[in-house]
Amino acid sequence: MKLTQNYKRIVIKIGTSSLLDPLGSLSQEKLLRIVEQCVKVRRLNKEVILVSSGAIASGKEILKSLANRKDLPAKQALAAIGQIRLMQYYSNLFSLFKQPVAQILLTAEDLNDRKRYLNISYTFETLLKEGVIPIVNENDTVAVDEIKIGDNDTLSAKVACAVNSDLLIILSDVEGVYTKDPHLDPSAKLISEIYEIDENLEKSAGPGKGTGGMYTKISSARIVMEAGIPMVLASSEVQEVIIRIIMGEKIGTYFIPKKEHRKRRKHWLLFITKPEGKVYIDEGAVEAIIKKGKSLLPVGIKKVEGNFSNGDVVSICDINGEEIGRGISNYSSFELNRIIGKTREEIVELGNFIYEEAIHRDNLVLKESEKINQ
Numbered sequence: 608m609k610l611t612q613n614y615k616r617i618v619i620k621i622g623t624s625s626l627l628d629p630l631g632s633l634s635q636e637k638l639l640r641i642v643e644q645c646v647k648v649r650r651l652n653k654e655v656i657l658v659s660s661g662a663i664a665s666g667k668e669i670l671k672s673l674a675n676r677k678d679l680p681a682k683q684a685l686a687a688i689g690q691i692r693l694m695q696y697y698s699n700l701f702s703l704f705k706q707p708v709a710q711i712l713l714t715a716e717d718l719n720d721r722k723r724y725l726n727i728s729y730t731f732e733t734l735l736k737e738g739v740i741p742i743v744n745e746n747d748t749v750a751v752d753e754i755k756i757g758d759n760d761t762l763s764a765k766v767a768c769a770v771n772s773d774l775l776i777i778l779s780d781v782e783g784v785y786t787k788d789p790h791l792d793p794s795a796k797l798i799s800e801i802y803e804i805d806e807n808l809e810k811s812a813g814p815g816k817g818t819g820g821m822y823t824k825i826s827s828a829r830i831v832m833e834a835g836i837p838m839v840l841a842s843s844e845v846q847e848v849i850i851r852i853i854m855g856e857k858i859g860t861y862f863i864p865k866k867e868h869r870k871r872r873k874h875w876l877l878f879i880t881k882p883e884g885k886v887y888i889d890e891g892a893v894e895a896i897i898k899k900g901k902s903l904l905p906v907g908i909k910k911v912e913g914n915f916s917n918g919d920v921v922s923i924c925d926i927n928g929e930e931i932g933r934g935i936s937n938y939s940s941f942e943l944n945r946i947i948g949k950t951r952e953e954i955v956e957l958g959n960f961i962y963e964e965a966i967h968r969d970n971l972v973l974k975e976s977e978k979i980n981q
C-alpha cells in the first residue's frame with residue numbers, strides 16, 4: 608500500500624532512552640536532533656505535538672540523593688526537578704530556530720473527564736493554530752496511582768485522539784515490532800505493517816507493563832487505531848526518521864487502522880450515548896451542518912431543552928423536533944440559553960463565552976453521516 612499521506616497534524620513521542628547519553632545524562636545532541644526535525648516538519652506547514660519523557664531521568668542528574676529511590680514521593684520530587692530542566696533545554700533549542708513551544712502536563716483525570724478533555728483539546732487547537740509546538744508530559748508530580756496514565760506511550764496515544772491527529776509516531780530504542788524477540792532469536796523479522804492487533808501480537812509483546820516496554824506500544828496502537836489514527840513505531844536512531852516517515856518512507860512498523868474504526872467512534876456518539884438535552888436549530892443551521900459540514904453556531908439555535916453541562920452529549924433537532932444528529936456541547940444549557948440566536952459579535956460583548964461554536968464539527972455526528980462522508 609502507499610503510505611504517503613497528507614499528514615497535517617502529527618503527534619511525536621520520544622522516550623527517555625532516546626534522550627540520554629551513555630552516562631544517563633540528558634543528551635543535548637539527541638535533543639537537538641529531535642528539535643531540528645520537529646522544526647523541519649513545522650516548515651512543511653504541518654502541526655506538531657511533541658510528547659517527551661525524560662523528566663525523572665533529568666531530575667536524577669540534578670539531585671543524586673534521590674536518584675536511587677523507587678518510592679513515589681521521590682519519583683514525584685525528581686519529576687518536579689527534572690521537568691523544568693527538560694523544558695529549559697527544549698525551550699533553548701527551539702528558540703535557536705525561533706520556534707515557540709508550550710508545556711502541557713496532563714494526568715489521566717484530565718483526559719477521562721469530558722469537560723476537561725474538551726478544554727484541553729481547545730487549548731491544543733489554539734496553540735497549533737498559532738504555530739506553537741506543545742510539549743507534553745504526564746504531570747508526574749501530582750499523579751498518584753489512581754490518576755496516573757503511567758507511561759508516555761499511552762499518554763501520546765490519548766493525546767493523538769484528543770487532538771484528532773493524523774498520525775502518531777512513537778520513537779524508541781527498538782526498530783519496530785518483530786515476529787519474535789530479536790535478542791533471543793536471530794531469525795526474528797521486523798513486521799512492517801500491522802492491520803489488526805490480535806491476541807498473539809499482544810502476547811508476543813510480553814506481559815511487562817513497565818514504561819517503555821513493547822506492551823505499552825502495542826496497547827497505544829490499539830487506542831489510536833480504534834480512533835482511525837495510524838501509528839508508526841520506529842527507532843529514534845534512524846537518521847531524519849521523523850521527516851522520512853512523514854514523506855512516506857517505510858521505516859519501522861506501521862499500524863494501519865481500518866476505515867470503519869472511525870465510524871465506530873461516531874457510532875458511539877450517535878447510538879451509545881444518552882443525550883442530556885436537545886437543541887432545536889433553524890433551517891440555515893441545518894443546511895450549514897449537513898450540506899457544508901460546518902460546526903453548529905449559537906446563532907442557529909432556536910431552543911434548548913434539558914439541563915446539561917458543557918461536555919455533555921446533546922441531541923440536535925430540526926425545528927420540527929426531528930433528530931438530525933448528536934454532538935458534545937461546548938456550553939451548558941444555562942450558558943446556551945444566554946447566547947442562542949446571537950451573533951458572534953453579540954456573544955463577545957457578553958464576555959466569558961470563549962467558544963465560537965456551540966458544538967464543534969469534530970464533536971458532531973449526523974444521522975445521515977454517510978452522505979457527507981464524515
Ligand code: GLU
Pocket residue numbers: 622623659660661662663664686744745747757758759760818819
Ligand atoms: N513521565 C516520565 C518522565 O518524563 C516518563 C514516563 C515514560 O517514559 O513513559 O520522566
